[in-house]
Amino acid sequence: MQYLMPTKVKRLNPKQTEVTWNDGHFGSYWSWYLRENCPCASCVDEITGIRKVGHGSIPSSLERMNVAPVGNYALQFEWSDGHNTGIYSFDYLRELCPCSQCHPEHLDEPPEQIADPGSFEV
Secondary structure, three states, X not given: OOOOOEEEXXXXXXXXXXXXXXXXXXXXXXXXXXXHOOOOOOOEOOOOOOEOOOOOOOOOOOOEEEEEEEOOOEXXXXXXXXXXXXXXXXXXXXXXXOOOOOOOOOOOOOOOOOOOOOOOOO
16 A cells, blocks of 8 residues: 555635645645644644534635645644644545545534634624
């Protein structure tokens, strides 16, 4: 089995990143989806593995500011909310692929803006 790695990472727009893989697979990732699934210790409890960032808590307006390779095994993204500590291994990034073949259930896009905890709109 060959080692999976991207052959092309393209910023389609600030809210969407396309990844072409060395096995020919293609995935188009929404920024909010990647940020919501960030694997860093601030987003996932290091002891229990329980996510600290809940589904729907990242607004769909989130933008990718930058992406950089980490060695030959991962990508690190910087987001418009200032978060930049997640290192997405190629294996993890491929597991997250939102295409209909890899992720047959529909992704529910969050609202454009998320209210602050404890606030409300009238």
